[in-house]
Amino acid sequence: MRIDVVTLFPEMVDIPLSDSIVGRARKEGRLKLGFANPRDFSEDRRGTVDDKPYGGGTGMVMMAEPVYKALKRVKKKGSHVIVLTPKGGKLDQKTALELATHKHLVLICGHYEGIDERINRFADLELSIGDYVLTGGEPAAVVIIDAVTRLLPGVLKKEDATINETFAEGLLEAPHYTRPGVWRRMKVPEVLLSGNHKLISEWRFSAAKDLTAKRRPDLIRKAKLEEV
Numbered sequence: 337m338r339i340d341v342v343t344l345f346p347e348m349v350d351i352p353l354s355d356s357i358v359g360r361a362r363k364e365g366r367l368k369l370g371f372a373n374p375r376d377f378s379e380d381r382r383g384t385v386d387d388k389p390y391g392g393g394t395g396m397v398m399m400a401e402p403v404y405k406a407l408k409r410v411k412k413k414g415s416h417v418i419v420l421t422p423k424g425g426k427l428d429q430k431t432a433l434e435l436a437t438h439k440h441l442v443l444i445c446g447h448y449e450g451i452d453e454r455i456n457r458f459a460d461l462e463l464s465i466g467d468y469v470l471t472g473g474e475p476a477a478v479v480i481i482d483a484v485t486r487l488l489p490g491v492l493k494k495e496d497a498t499i500n501e502t503f504a505e506g507l508l509e510a511p512h513y514t515r516p517g518v519w520r521r522m523k524v525p526e527v528l529l530s531g532n533h534k535l536i537s538e539w540r541f542s543a544a545k546d547l548t549a550k551r552r553p554d555l556i557r558k559a560k561l562e563e564v
């Protein structure tokens with residue numbers, strides 16, 4: 337997959353996605369990440385990309401034209417163009433799976449109070465990573481690119497089960513443990529040492545349901561597991 341990010345601050349996206357699993361996916365060519373900077377398309381010598389909001393009010397608004405020109409530089413036929421904004425539909429795993437099916441994503445990051453509304457004419461989707469406000473869309477772009485990249489073929493090892501097709505799909509995960517078996521007088525649950533794989537998967541499903549019911553009852557309803 338190719339992803340281009342329209343941003344005034346490409347390093348805010350490039351650097352956090354240079355290490356670990358996403359960094360390796362880039363080196364292996366499974367993810368091609370590119371950037372287009374609206375600053376490079378400013379219409380004056382000062383490099384202006386923002387202006388005061390019509391109607392008054394505090395803060396500045398990103399001008400449509402430099403963002404549009406940066407978008408035009410990277411957009412191809414078949415590109416899926418996404419504006420990152422707290423007004424957008426909320427990202428969830430289902431959305432990440434859908435985004436991972438596209439050959440080319442373009443993520444547009446706003447700064448200041450956002451981007452001139454008219455840019456949305458050129459977007460397929462407005463997306464939010466949650467109900468909070470950031471100084472810019474760049475951390476949201478990093479989150480989306482991470483969530484999508486781990487779903488691409490060959491990025492995770494088989495056993496890392498990208499797509500959860502078990503009964504536990506849509507639930508919080510059961511707790512995990514590794515060596516040592518006793519740490520600071522705390523023991524690993526006996527069943528996990530039993531070697532009985534059927535018993536272990538039953539314990540994990542039960543633990544996942546209990547944790548989800550306690551912390552995220554909304555997910556129990558979503559997973560339609562009320563009767564289980």
Ligand code: 4FD
Pocket residue numbers: 420421422445446447448449450451463464465466467468469470471472473476
């Ligand atoms: N919750 C998110 C995305 C961007 C952002 C911005 C309008 C502000 C939070 C457009 C207003 C962009 C999010 C930049 N904050 N800040 O996904």
